[in-house]
Structures are given as structure tokens and as C-alpha cells.
Amino acid sequence: MGRYIARRLIYLFVVLFVVSVITFGLMHAVPGGPFDREKKLPKEIMENLNKRYHLDEPLVMQYGRYMYDVMIPHFSIKAPTSSLLDDHLFNVKVGPIWIKWMNFGPSYSSRSRTVNDIFRDQLPISMQLGLMALFVALVIGLPLGILAALKQNTIFDYLGMSVAIFGVSVPVIVLGPILIYIFGVSLKLLPPTGWGAKPPYVLGFLPAKLDWNFWKYAIMPPIALGLGSSAIIARLTRASLLQVIREDYIRTARAKGLQERLVITRHALKNSLIPVVTILGPMFAALVTGTFVTELTFGIPGMGKYFVTSITNRDYPVIMGTILLYVVFLVIANLVVDILYAYLDPRIRYD
Amino acid sequence: MTDLLTVAGLETQFRTREGLVHAVNGVSFNLKEGETLGIVGESGCGKSVTVMSMLRLIPSPPGKVVAGQAIYQGKDLLKMSDEEIRHIRGAQISMVFQDPMTSFNPVLTIGRQLAEPLEIHNGLSLQQAYDRAVQMLEMVGIPRAKERLNDYPHQFSGGMRQRVMIAMALICSPQILIADEPTTALDVTIQAQIVELVKRLRDELGMAIIWITHDLGIIAGLADRVSVMYGGYIIEEALVKELYANPTHPYTLGLLNSLPRMDETDHRRLYSIDGLPPVLLEKPNYCPFAPRCAYAVEHCWHENPSLIPVGPGHTVACWVDPATGRER
Numbered sequence: 001m002g003r004y005i006a007r008r009l010i011y012l013f014v015v016l017f018v019v020s021v022i023t024f025g026l027m028h029a030v031p032g033g034p035f036d037r038e039k040k041l042p043k044e045i046m047e048n049l050n051k052r053y054h055l056d057e058p059l060v061m062q063y064g065r066y067m068y069d070v071m072i073p074h075f076s077i078k079a080p081t082s083s084l085l086d087d088h089l090f091n092v093k094v095g096p097i098w099i100k101w102m103n104f105g106p107s108y109s110s111r112s113r114t115v116n117d118i119f120r121d122q123l124p125i126s127m128q129l130g131l132m133a134l135f136v137a138l139v140i141g142l143p144l145g146i147l148a149a150l151k152q153n154t155i156f157d158y159l160g161m162s163v164a165i166f167g168v169s170v171p172v173i174v175l176g177p178i179l180i181y182i183f184g185v186s187l188k189l190l191p192p193t194g195w196g197a198k199p200p201y202v203l204g205f206l207p208a209k210l211d212w213n214f215w216k217y218a219i220m221p222p223i224a225l226g227l228g229s230s231a232i233i234a235r236l237t238r239a240s241l242l243q244v245i246r247e248d249y250i251r252t253a254r255a256k257g258l259q260e261r262l263v264i265t266r267h268a269l270k271n272s273l274i275p276v277v278t279i280l281g282p283m284f285a286a287l288v289t290g291t292f293v294t295e296l297t298f299g300i301p302g303m304g305k306y307f308v309t310s311i312t313n314r315d316y317p318v319i320m321g322t323i324l325l326y327v328v329f330l331v332i333a334n335l336v337v338d339i340l341y342a343y344l345d346p347r348i349r350y351d
Numbered sequence: 352m353t354d355l356l357t358v359a360g361l362e363t364q365f366r367t368r369e370g371l372v373h374a375v376n377g378v379s380f381n382l383k384e385g386e387t388l389g390i391v392g393e394s395g396c397g398k399s400v401t402v403m404s405m406l407r408l409i410p411s412p413p414g415k416v417v418a419g420q421a422i423y424q425g426k427d428l429l430k431m432s433d434e435e436i437r438h439i440r441g442a443q444i445s446m447v448f449q450d451p452m453t454s455f456n457p458v459l460t461i462g463r464q465l466a467e468p469l470e471i472h473n474g475l476s477l478q479q480a481y482d483r484a485v486q487m488l489e490m491v492g493i494p495r496a497k498e499r500l501n502d503y504p505h506q507f508s509g510g511m512r513q514r515v516m517i518a519m520a521l522i523c524s525p526q527i528l529i530a531d532e533p534t535t536a537l538d539v540t541i542q543a544q545i546v547e548l549v550k551r552l553r554d555e556l557g558m559a560i561i562w563i564t565h566d567l568g569i570i571a572g573l574a575d576r577v578s579v580m581y582g583g584y585i586i587e588e589a590l591v592k593e594l595y596a597n598p599t600h601p602y603t604l605g606l607l608n609s610l611p612r613m614d615e616t617d618h619r620r621l622y623s624i625d626g627l628p629p630v631l632l633e634k635p636n637y638c639p640f641a642p643r644c645a646y647a648v649e650h651c652w653h654e655n656p657s658l659i660p661v662g663p664g665h666t667v668a669c670w671v672d673p674a675t676g677r678e679r
Contacts, residue, residue, distance in 0.1 A: 153412075246410070248453040254408055255448075256468045256519070257441035260433075270458050345458055346503040 001342075004350035005335065012331045016324060023323045024063050027316055034108035034314045053108070066320065069103040076100060087114040105317035109309070115321035118306055123325070124205035125195055126295070126302035129221055130288030136226030137233055137283070142276070144230070145237025150264065152242060160234065167231025176224045176297035183220060190216055193299030217300075225294045229283055233276060241272040274344055281337040285330040289322070355526060355559050356382040356405075356444075361419035363397075363404045366412060370632045374400045376583040377419070382527065387553065387560040389574030389591070391567060391606070395628055397583040398563045399449075402529045405429075406444060407436055423527075442472035445520040449532040451512035455504035461515055462500030468523045487518040490555075491548060510541035514548065521552060529561045534569060546573055567606060571595060576664070579603050582629040582639035585658065589665040599667040601644045638670065646671045648678055 035041060035049050050056040054065055076098050080091045088100035104115035141164075148160035184192030196214040197207035207214050244250065245268050253267045254260075290303030303322065310318035341348045363375040375397040382388050390398045403409050405421045405428055421428040423444070428436060445468075448454040456464060465487065466480035475483065481500060488496035491514040504512060513533060520528055530549065534542040546569055553560060564570060570577055570591065577594045579587040579602065587600040598604050605624040626643035629635070638644070641651040650670045658666040659679075672679050 248448060248450060249456040251408060252446075252448060252454045253456070253467075255406065255440055255446040257437045257439070257471055258467060259437065259471070262471075266459070267456050271456070347457055347505050 001339075001350055005339075008331075008335050008338075012328070012335075015331055016327055019327050020067070020320065020324060021063070023320060024059075024066070027311075027314070027319050028059055030314070032314050034316060036314070053106075066105070066317075069105060070324075071102075073099050073101040074103075084112070084114055087116045089116050089119065104321040107310075107315055107318050109313040109315045109318070115317050118303065118318065118321070119325065121199065122290070122301060122303045122306065124199070124201045125197065125300060126290035126304060127205040127288045128197060128207060128218070129195075129225065129294070129300060129302060130284070130291070132218060132222035133226035133229065133287050133291075133294075134280075134284060136222045137229035139230075140226070141230035141233025142237055144234040145276075146241060146264075146269070148234065148238040149241035149245070157238075161238070164231040164234040167227045167234075170227075172224050172228070172291075172294045172297060175227065176220075176294065179220045179224055180298070190219055195298075195300045195302075217298075221294055221298045221300060224297070225287065225291055229287070232279065232283075236276050236279060237272065240275045241268060244268045244272040247271070270344055274341065277337055277340050277344065281333040282330065284333045285326060289326050289329050353384060354381045355384045355386075355423070357420075357422045358401075358405060359420050359422075361401060361404055361421065362417045363400050363409060363414060364417055365414045372631045373634045374414075374583055374631060375404060376634060378580070378583070378585050379419075380578055380585065380588065382559050382561060384526075385553075385557050385559055386576065387562060387574045389570035389577040390561060390563045390580060391565065391570055391577055392580035393565055393628055395631075396580045397631075398580050399531050401580070402446070402531060402561060402563065406440055406446065406529070408440075408446075438472065441468040441520075441525070442523045443525050444527040444529065445523070445525040447513070447516050447520045447528065447530045447533045450536045451509055451516050452536065454516060455512065457504055460501050460503055461507070464504075465500070465515070465519050465522060468519065472523050483522065484518070487522050488515065490552070491515070491518045493518070509537055510544065513537060513541075513545055517545070517548065517552070521556065521558070524556065525558055527559045527561065529563070531563045532565070533562075534564070534566070542569070549573070567610060579606070582635075583631055584639060584655075584668065586640065586669070587665075587667045588658065589662070593662060593665050597662065597665070599661055599665070599673065600640075600669050601646045601671070601673055602640050604673060605643075638668075646673050646676060650678055 054062055077096055084106040089102035092099045106114045144160045148157045151157050180192045183190045194217050196217040202208055250267055253263045292304040292308050295302040295304040306318055307322050359379045361375055361378045365372040365374055378401050392398050404416045416429055462481055462484055465484040466477055469475040469480040469483055485496045534545050574591050577591050578585045581602050587603050598607050608622040611621055624643055629639050638651040638655055641647045648671055656668045656670050658668045660666050670678050
């Protein structure tokens with residue numbers, strides 16, 4: 001298993017390399033640049049800006065420079081500063097020497113911030129929101145799917161699947177404002193927008209204090225965001241469980257005289273979870289790296305908007321940073337899914 | 352010997368997209384203590400559905416037992432509560448299924464699955480159940496039984512899995528073992544081993560067996576009595592020697608003629624029954640075998656025959672005596 005995980009982590013770097021080349025190529029192929037305005041900047045200023053950010057160099061040079069800054073650890077006797085061009089994600093002091101690693105560069109459009117600032121300030125908030133939404137999705141989706149499958153073609157099934165169809169069909173952009181209107185504006189139970197957690201975070205992303213000041217902001221958005229995913233999980237669980245309870249070994253379990261409850265919990269559930277676990281990987285990666293519409297609707301200062309605005313702004317370092325971050329989350333989430341497979345199904349082994 | 356199980360007028364139907372399928376149409380038979388009854392017939396003739404209906408293992412919907420009774424120890428299996436029949440399944444009547452590859456849960460260890468009936472029916476602790484499971488595995492000839500308890504089904508070969516399946520069925524010492532084509536999915540050499548194993552276990556444990564198969568060769572050496580099924584009906588029933596010596600229904604004759612023989616000298620083409628198995632979408636008011644029958648006469652097309660005695664313990668559902676070719 002250890003060797004398998006090591007191999008997959010090496011594979012992560014291969015994926016990162018390929019994605020970085022494609023992204024880098026595509027974003028430079030799109031017309032326009034980060035400093036193009038409707039009213040053109042004077043030629044001298046453009047030249048100076050391009051020179052400062054090395055945009056006047058050949059693309060291969062620019063790519064090499066970027067990868068050098070991100071991947072190669074830098075050794076220096078100088079302590080980390082708040083310089084925009086010298087901001088590293090990891091700074092470790094060994095004796096008198098500072099080891100600095102992963103400089104994702106400055107943001108071109110948010111002039112006073114670096115990509116690492118976004119990772120440090122916005123990513124934890126998106127992760128908090130995403131994890132709670134995933135929790136909501138599982139807590140609603142799994143029981144709904146199981147109930148619908150066990151009571152197939154009854155009122156429970158139809159009701160459960162109606163909720164599921166409602167969940168997939170009503171987007172956050174509709175559900176969010178409705179929730180805000182009911183609970184935020186009319187009933188005034190919850191603040192309509194905002195987010196309660198502030199740095200420093202435990203383990204880099206968990207809020208330090210889980211009090212009402214955190215929760216009052218963290219009820220509506222995870223529900224609005226998680227409901228769509230819960231519908232997908234519910235439908236998948238139902239379909240998978242319906243298939244499993246037609247298997248021969250379920251008949252065997254019944255023929256042995258097992259209580260129906262045991263037939264389901266011991267023999268059917270574990271087998272039916274594999275497709276559900278499969279979808280959790282990409283779902284996790286998509287939810288925790290920021291969700292544009294949800295964060296916009298509820299005024300949450302998360303990562304979501306950077307995925308979208310960085311592209312319209314041709315903010316090259318932010319585009320690269322957010323995409324590579326997404327890849328890391330996706331590959332690691334899928335690795336965790338594959339490890340879960342081995343736990344769920346003893347036929348799957350990785351040695 | 353007394354009757355252990357009496358099935359009378361069993362009827363099972365399936366509601367499908369194409370219409371109502373009459374899978375079992377008034378099947379009656381009985382099983383004596385310690386007796387081995389063979390049920391023979393081609394695929395789709397209703398043999399599996401008959402025994403599954405008895406234990407109420409028919410998936411419902413779409414299946415439904417619409418009539419009949421199955422009396423076991425003075426009680427009707429078809430009328431008792433879910434809880435009552437659950438205490439009979441696996442404890443007093445247990446089943447071995449056709450495909451040992453799919454009949455085990457792939458994600459639970461063999462030990463866990465073997466122990467389950469004992470935990471439920473005998474109230475044994477997991478440890479006690481494991482001890483008994485080891486004994487059973489040794490009895491059915493699994494080497495290193497104790498170590499293999501922690502193995503998963505995919506780590507066993509097909510033949511070994513069917514042995515484990517038999518161990519699991521017999522672990523609560525049931526009075527009746529229902530074997531639903533237990534050798535169909537196995538190699539011929541393994542088939543013989545499994546049959547020998549069941550014979551030995553029957554002599555040691557003394558349970559009654561209902562053995563479902565389409566293989567007349569297996570039945571000859573194993574069963575005391577044979578029921579032949581066709582189109583959801585039992586069409587002939589006899590002691591095993593009588594059936595092979597004196598087959599009376601044209602379908603039984605056809606089946607026996609279709610067997611390849613070791614002592615065959617003239618190299619003729621292997622016999623086969625013409626036509627296709629009946630579509631069970633309607634209950635025929637004629638003999639269901641008539642369309643394929645070489646002996647069919649006018650009467651066969653107007654009335655479905657019921658079982659009539661033709662010898663001691665030998666009954667047959669046919670209007671014609673094939674020995675003479677004339678109507679009885």
C-alpha cells in the first residue's frame with residue numbers, strides 16, 4: 001500500500017506538469033493581456049510593467065521561470081519579507097538558513113496581494129464551506145437514497161426522488177436568495193451574508209472558535225450548496241442499492257434466515273457504497289476549492305471568484321495557481337477514494 | 352416413513368411487462384424424512400421457482416404465490432408470519448444455490464458468513480460459531496479450515512466455494528436441504544466430487560434433500576424419487592429406478608433419449624426434442640407438451656391431463672400410452 005501511494009504521488013507531479021503546460025499555453029494563447037485597458041496605457045508604462053513581470057520574455061522562458069519559482073526550494077539567509085515578488089508558501093528555518101518553497105507569484109489585478117495570500121486567506125474559507133456542504137450532501141443524500149431503494153415504488157420512494165430532482169433542478173442562484181429572503185430578511189434569524197471565521201486557523205483551515213458567531217453564517221450556505229450534491233448522492237445510492245439487493249448473495253442472506261435489517265446493513269450497504277464513494281472524490285475537489293455562485297450569493301470571501309475573475313483579467317499567476325491547486329485536490333481526493341475502495345471491497349488490492 | 356413436507360397446488364405467477372407469467376401451475380409433491388427427491392426439467396420449467404416459493408424467497412413484486420400450501424411440521428409455510436418463516440429458513444430448511452461465484456457476499460469473510468446462521472438461530476457467540484464453522488469446513492473437506500475462515504470468497508475456487516456453501520447450509524443441522532442446481536456451474540470432475548460429498552453428508556446427518564437439476568445423470572445416482580417438470584407442471588413422478596427403467600411421459604422419454612451414452616456403438620446424431628420450451632404467458636387448456644410431442648393425439652389439444660397412477664408410486668400426466676401409441 002505504501003508503495004502504491006508513493007507511486008500515485010509521483011503521478012501527481014506528472015499530472016501537475018502536464019496541466020501546467022496546457023494551462024500556461026492556453027492562457028497565453030487567448031488574446032489580451034493583464035494590463036490591457038479600454039483606454040490604452042502609454043507605451044512606456046506597458047513596457048515597464050511587462051519588463052517587471054518578465055512578460056516581454058519568450059514564453060518558454062516565462063514558463064521555466066514560473067516553474068523554478070514554484071517547484072525549486074530557495075535557500076537564503078534573509079528572513080521572509082512581505083515582498084510581492086518573494087512570498088513563499090512554505091518557509092522553514094534550518095540553523096541560520098531559511099528554506100523557502102513555492103512562490104506562486106503576485107496577482108496582477110489585485111495589486112497588493114500574492115497568489116499565496118489568496119491561498120492563505122480565501123482557501124480556508126472555501127474549504128470550511130465546501131466540507132460542510134459535503135457533510136450536508138451526505139447526511140441528506142445517503143438516507144434519502146437508502147429509504148427510496150428499500151421502499152421502491154412507494155410514496156417514500158417518490159417523495160425522496162422528488163426532493164432529489166428538486167435538489168438538482170433548483171440551482172444555488174435560486175435557492176440562495178430564497179433562503180436569504182426567508183431566514184435573513186423576513187424572519188431575521190440569520191445574517192443574510194458574510195462569514196464568521198477569521199485567521200488564524202487550526203491546521204491551516206479549521207476555524208479556531210466554533211461559536212454562534214461562526215455558525216450563524218455557516219447554516220444557509222452549506223445547505224444551499226450541499227442540496228444539489230445531496231440529490232446526486234441520493235439518486236446514486238438508490239440505483240446502486242437497488243442493484244445490490246437483486247444480487248444472489250442477498251438471496252443467500254435471506255435464505256439463511258437473517259432479519260431484513262441485517263440483510264440490508266450487513267450485506268447490502270457496504271457493497272452499494274462503491275459508486276457513491278467514486279463520486280465523492282471529484283465532488284470534494286469541486287466543493288472545497290471554492291464555488292463561485294454560492295460565495296457570491298452569500299457574500300463569502302472565498303476562492304470561488306478568483307477562478308472566474310482571474311481568467312477575465314488575464315491574471316496569469318492566479319490562473320495558474322488556482323488551476324494547479326484544483327489538480328492537487330482532485331488527484332489527492334481520488335487517491336483517498338481508491339484507498340477507500342480497498343477498505344470497502346477486499347477484492348481490490350494495490351500491492 | 353412420515354411426510355416431512357407436503358406441497359399441494361402451489362401456483363406462482365410473475366407480473367412482467369409482457370404480461371402475467373404462469374411459472375408454477377399447481378405443483379404438488381411430498382418429501383419423506385431422510386428422502387432425496389430429484390426435481391428435473393429444462394431451464395425455465397419452474398423448478399427453482401417451486402422451491403423458492405416454498406421458502407417465500409421469490410422477489411415480490413413481481414413474483415407472487417397465488418395458491419397452494421406447503422405444510423411443514425403441521426404449519427403452512429406460505430401462511431406463517433415473516434418472523435416464523437425466518438426461523439425456519441437456514442435453521443430447518445436451508446438452500447444451496449446454483450452459482451457459488453455470486454452467492455457469497457464478496458466483502459465479508461467466509462467465517463463471518465458461515466457463522467451467521469448459528470448466531471441468529473442458535474444464539475451462539477461469534478467465537479462459538481467460528482469453532483463450529485471450522486468443524487463444518489473440515490467436514491466438507493476444506494483443508495486448513497481454521498486459517499481459511501478469514502479468507503474472502505474470491506480466494507476460493509468454484510468447487511471449494513460450493514463446498515463452503517454446503518457447509519453453510521448444513522451448519523444448523525437442517526431437516527431439509529434444498530439444492531438448486533448446485534453442480535451446474537462447476538466442472539464435471541468437481542460435479543462428481545460435490546455429489547459424492549452430499550451423499551456422504553446425507554448418510555452422516557440424515558437430512559432430506561430436494562435436488563433440482565437438469566442433469567438426469569446426477570439424479571440417477573443420488574435421488575430416491577424423481578419429479579419431472581415441464582412448463583410449470585409436474586408431468587411425471589416415480590421412484591428413480593422405475594423412472595429410468597420405465598419412462599412413460601413422452602417428455603421424459605425425450606430427455607432420456609437425449610443423453611449421450613458411453614456404450615453407444617452406432618454413431619448416430621444425438622437425439623433432441625424438437626421445438627422450444629413453452630412461453631408461460633397463458634395457462635394452457637391443452638397439454639403444454641403437445642406442440643413438441645410426437646405422440647400427441649386430438650385429445651391432447653383439448654384438455655390438460657392431470658397426474659394419474661400408472662404403477663406403484665409412478666404417476667404421469669399424459670393422455671397417451673407411448674408404449675402402444677394409443678390413448679389411455
